[in-house]
Amino acid sequence: MEGLSAVLESLPYILSGIPVTLGLVALSLALGFTLGVPMAVATVYGNRVMAKIIQVFVFVMRGLPNLVLLFLFYFGIFPLLGWNLSPFVIGVITLGLRSAAYQTEIFRGAILSLEEGQMLAALSVGMTKNQAIWNIILPQALRLALPGWSNEYPILLTDSSVTYAIGVAEILTRGSQMVTRTYQPMPIYLTCALIFILLNWGGMQIIQWGEKKAYIPGLGRKIETR
Amino acid sequence: MSTTPVLVVENIHKSFGKVEILKGASFAVNKGETKVIIGPSGAGKSTLLKCINQLVIPDRGRVFLNGEEVLHSHSQINRFRQKIGMVFQNFYLFDHITALENVEIALLKVKKMKRAEAREKALEELNRVGMGDKVHLYPAELSGGQAQRVSIARALAMDPEVILFDEPTSALDPELTGEVLEVMRDLAKEGMTMVVVTHEMGFASSVADEVLFMEEGRFLESGPPSQIFFHPREERTKKFLSRISELYGELNKNG
Amino acid sequence: MDSLLFIHNELFPELWKGWMVTLKLVALSIPFGLLTGILIAIGRVYGNRLISSLCRLYVIFFKGCPLLLLLFVIYFGLPSLGIAFSPFVASVLGFVLCNGAYTSEYIRGAIQSVKTGQMIAAQALGMTKWQAVFYIILPQAFRRALPGVGNEMIYLIKYSSLAYMLTCVELTGAGKIVAARSFRFMETFAVVGIIYLFMVSIATKILQWAEKKLSYPG
Numbered sequence: 001m002e003g004l005s006a007v008l009e010s011l012p013y014i015l016s017g018i019p020v021t022l023g024l025v026a027l028s029l030a031l032g033f034t035l036g037v038p039m040a041v042a043t044v045y046g047n048r049v050m051a052k053i054i055q056v057f058v059f060v061m062r063g064l065p066n067l068v069l070l071f072l073f074y075f076g077i078f079p080l081l082g083w084n085l086s087p088f089v090i091g092v093i094t095l096g097l098r099s100a101a102y103q104t105e106i107f108r109g110a111i112l113s114l115e116e117g118q119m120l121a122a123l124s125v126g127m128t129k130n131q132a133i134w135n136i137i138l139p140q141a142l143r144l145a146l147p148g149w150s151n152e153y154p155i156l157l158t159d160s161s162v163t164y165a166i167g168v169a170e171i172l173t174r175g176s177q178m179v180t181r182t183y184q185p186m187p188i189y190l191t192c193a194l195i196f197i198l199l200n201w202g203g204m205q206i207i208q209w210g211e212k213k214a215y216i217p218g219l220g221r222k223i224e225t226r
Numbered sequence: 227m228s229t230t231p232v233l234v235v236e237n238i239h240k241s242f243g244k245v246e247i248l249k250g251a252s253f254a255v256n257k258g259e260t261k262v263i264i265g266p267s268g269a270g271k272s273t274l275l276k277c278i279n280q281l282v283i284p285d286r287g288r289v290f291l292n293g294e295e296v297l298h299s300h301s302q303i304n305r306f307r308q309k310i311g312m313v314f315q316n317f318y319l320f321d322h323i324t325a326l327e328n329v330e331i332a333l334l335k336v337k338k339m340k341r342a343e344a345r346e347k348a349l350e351e352l353n354r355v356g357m358g359d360k361v362h363l364y365p366a367e368l369s370g371g372q373a374q375r376v377s378i379a380r381a382l383a384m385d386p387e388v389i390l391f392d393e394p395t396s397a398l399d400p401e402l403t404g405e406v407l408e409v410m411r412d413l414a415k416e417g418m419t420m421v422v423v424t425h426e427m428g429f430a431s432s433v434a435d436e437v438l439f440m441e442e443g444r445f446l447e448s449g450p451p452s453q454i455f456f457h458p459r460e461e462r463t464k465k466f467l468s469r470i471s472e473l474y475g476e477l478n479k480n481g
Numbered sequence: 482m483d484s485l486l487f488i489h490n491e492l493f494p495e496l497w498k499g500w501m502v503t504l505k506l507v508a509l510s511i512p513f514g515l516l517t518g519i520l521i522a523i524g525r526v527y528g529n530r531l532i533s534s535l536c537r538l539y540v541i542f543f544k545g546c547p548l549l550l551l552l553f554v555i556y557f558g559l560p561s562l563g564i565a566f567s568p569f570v571a572s573v574l575g576f577v578l579c580n581g582a583y584t585s586e587y588i589r590g591a592i593q594s595v596k597t598g599q600m601i602a603a604q605a606l607g608m609t610k611w612q613a614v615f616y617i618i619l620p621q622a623f624r625r626a627l628p629g630v631g632n633e634m635i636y637l638i639k640y641s642s643l644a645y646m647l648t649c650v651e652l653t654g655a656g657k658i659v660a661a662r663s664f665r666f667m668e669t670f671a672v673v674g675i676i677y678l679f680m681v682s683i684a685t686k687i688l689q690w691a692e693k694k695l696s697y698p699g
Contacts, residue, residue: 063678065642067653068670076666117318120281121377125332125384126308128300135335140322154544161547165646172550179557186558189550197545217364219321 003187010178010188017171018195024091024160024170029152031096036103037142041133043104044111054104061101066162070094074166091163098159099152106152110145111137143214150207154200161196171195230293231256232419233310233388238277238287240270247273248284249443255388258417262430262451265440266466271423272315274440275390278421279303279310291387308336311381311389315396317373319365325352325376326361329383337384351379355409371402375409382413389413391422427470431455439463484668492659492669499655500676506569506641506651510576511634517581518630519619522588527614536585543582549643551575556647572644580637587629591622624695631688638680652676 039058043051061069073090085093114137122132161172175192179185231254240248247270255261263271276282278289280298289296296306319328329348333339339347352358355375365373374394381389391410395403407429414420414433424430430437431451438448439460447460458464524536543551556571566574595618603613623630645654656673660666 060674060678063639063681064674065639065653065677067642067645068656068674068677071653071657071660071666072670072674075660076670080667115316115318117314117316118320120276121312121314121318121320121380123281124279124307124310124312124314125380126304126336127332128304131335135331136320136322140320143322158545158547161549162643164549172547172553175550176553184561186554186561189554189558193542193546193550193554196547196550197541200545216322217366219364219366 003184006178006182006184007187007191010175010182011191013178014171014174014188014192014195017169017174018199020088020168021157021160021170022199024088024095024163024168025153025156027092028095028099028156028160031092032099032103032152035097035100037107037138039100039104040107040111040141041138043108045129045133058101058104061098062105064098066094066098066159067165069098070162070166087163087166087168090166091160091168095156095159095163099156102152102155103149106145106148107141109148110141113144114140140219143216143219146211146214150204150211153203153207157196157200157203229256231290232259232292233278233421234290234293235274235278236288236290238274238284238289240273240277240282240284247443248277248287250287251440251444252287253438253445253448255419255421257419259435260414260418260420260422260433261436261438262434263421263423263438263440264425264427264430264454264466264470269440270443271440272392275312275392275421275423278390279307279312281312304336308332308384309387311384311386313374313377313381313389313391313394315393317365317370317377317397319368319373319377319380321365324362324364325357325368328365328376329380332380333383347383348379351382352376354382355379356405369402370398371405374398374406378406378409378413388419388421391420391424393423393425395424395426425470425473427455427467439466441466484665487663487665488668488672491663492656492665492672495655495659496652496672496676499650499652502569502644502649502651502655503638503641503653503680506572506576506644506649507634507638509573510580510637510641513573513577514580514584514633514637515630517577518584518588521581521585522592523614523619525585525589526592527610540582540585543578544586546579548575548579548640549646551579552643552647568644568647568649571647572641572649575643576637576641579640580633583633583636584626584630587626587633588622590629591624591626592618594625595621627692627695628688631684631691635681635684635688638684639677642677 039054043054064072070090073094074087078085078090118136118140119132122136123129127135160170163170164173164176167173171192175188179188182188233255235254236252238248238251239246251270251274253261263274265271273282277284277287278296280289280296280303283298291306291309297303319325320331323331326345326348329351330344333344333347334341337344349358349361352361355378357372357375357379360368360372365376368376378389378394394410395406398406403426407426410420410422410429411433422430422434434451436448437451437454439446439454439458441462447454447458447463454463455467458467521536521539524532525540526533528536546554552572552575555566555575556568559565599617599621600613603617604610608616641651642653644651645657648654650658652673656669660669663669
């Protein structure tokens with residue numbers, strides 16, 4: 001009974017963490033996309049030095065724990081640069097750069113899975129390489145990448161809670177604050193878990209709807225010629 | 227009156243690694259002519275076509291379009307490629323857009339046409355290849371023959387000076403080659419300048435102004451179809467033709 | 482020079498201790514996580530309706546609940562029900578539960594991709610259903626699931642850093658403590674990061690080796 005009243009008491013405060021969590025996720029996804037797409041293009045079509053640099057970036061970002069990266073930015077790099085960024089912004093940068101590394105891999109795989117002829121045909125009608133990438137390669141690659149890309153949502157959603165460590169007022173942080181006030185850890189943390197699971201489920205519904213929207217007959221399958 | 231050929235290909239050499247694919251191939255095409263290149267697989271026919279519009283950069287040799295040298299420099303090549311149409315063995319239609327958009331896209335993005343104008347032009351070319359009723363289908367929804375006709379329309383829409391056909395029927399079921407060859411035959415009749423790599427000897431004998439036999443990276447002999455097919459000078463040409471007729475049936479069926 | 486001295490004298494002894502804790506966390510979590518994953522996968526595919534649904538709920542909960550939150554539930558929540566763990570044990574428990582949920586998904590997919598003919602053929606030889614599962618289906622499924630399962634194990638190395646949030650002084654925690662004491666965050670976390678990259682690289686190599694070793698024609 002005490003648990004229930006603690007939950008009811010805490011709920012408004014915890015729920016107001018939803019926009020913060022979703023903001024972290026959406027902005028990180030966007031940052032990852034904005035960096036991931038050009039990096040993927042550069043690894044496939046760019047020069048070797050650039051491809052190598054991006055490869056190292058991807059290796060480092062994928063190999064480091066979120067928490068270490070977060071500490072590195074929060075206590076190390078940004079203070080050293082003298083930038084005074086809010087924990088939220090640092091959270092977005094950390095999660096976003098990491099997602100960029102994963103998204104680079106996802107989009108690179110999709111570009112490589114397209115047949116070489118798509119580029120040849122685009123060049124043959126007089127498109128420049130950039131026009132071909134923009135009009136022919138990316139529209140196809142982005143669609144092919146969608147299933148893998150959708151996975152970034154649940155990953156970022158659960159990973160976003162790590163920003164608790166630098167005090168971003170997202171769901172888990174708010175839950176923990178209410179725990180120290182009410183001394184009801186179990187009901188409150190389970191409530192937080194339920195919120196995360198619902199956000200996960202809801203987000204996936206939207207993503208699946210989007211995947212249907214983006215469907216094009218036969219795209220990604222080799223055309224039957226016989 | 228001296229006429230410059232539309233296309234002149236001069237002494238093209240190309241190696242991939244240590245393998246020399248082209249060893250000095252030359253030919254010229256006059257306006258309205260259809261030249262058919264035949265030869266065994268691996269002779270370098272497809273690479274030669276790609277060297278013409280610089281999809282493959284030749285190691286040596288030059289290409290002229292209407293007397294102007296085709297250079298692969300960034301600023302120049304797209305201008306030339308617009309005037310040199312290309313039809314691929316595997317069609318290479320853009321898989322994410324409809325037949326109509328496939329024909330339209332270069333008009334919009336490369337020629338910077340207005341949308342309505344591009345649409346009109348695209349529909350016109352699709353009608354020309356008999357695909358006017360399937361313009362809203364995606365490539366995967368088309369049969370091979372239909373897809374290849376769309377890809378011909380895509381090349382035609384750019385109003386090219388010459389169209390290069392790289393084995394346009396080799397990926398098709400036998401019963402679908404007819405519709406594609408018919409379109410090509412009509413184009414030849416209308417005076418389109420064409421270079422066709424093909425194994426369709428019937429088409430070659432009835433449409434070609436000249437047949438060129440290629441082997442091991444160079445042209446061995448050339449001449450009007452009647453000469454190449456019925457009185458070849460070279461032993462190797464004879465051998466190749468007899469092998470081909472086993473595979474594709476005798477000539478003079480006017481296929 | 483000063484940095485090197487710091488790294489050698491102050492940082493490395495501390496990090497070494499933390500690193501060993503990290504390795505213990507991971508080494509304990511991997512086998513139990515794998516076992517949990519296999520059991521959940523079998524329960525989902527071959528269990529009766531009740532067991533199958535329970536296993537499904539398990540996956541939904543432990544995949545949907547952020548790992549850090551799960552650690553808090555175990556470490557701060559369970560004591561209120563009279564079950565208390567040390568930070569180390571609570572961390573391992575959290576890693577196992579979470580890892581098991583992800584791993585089970587790969588194994589389930591692999592089990593379902595093994596042709597039904599294999600099961601029928603095994604039963605035709607007189608094997609019981611469970612004999613067929615253990616001797617025929619699982620060995621094949623496990624090979625197919627290996628790349629995905631292996632990736633989860635690599636994630637585990639990285640996510641083990643969350644144990645620090647339960648005051649378990651593993652590699653990240655050791656780094657944080659030295660850094661806070663010396664105010665040398667850059668050097669500390671650079672070294673910590675390199676150690677993680679080293680571990681992940683080694684694990685990736687082992688995984689590639691195992692994939693090659695276990696692969697069979699077709």
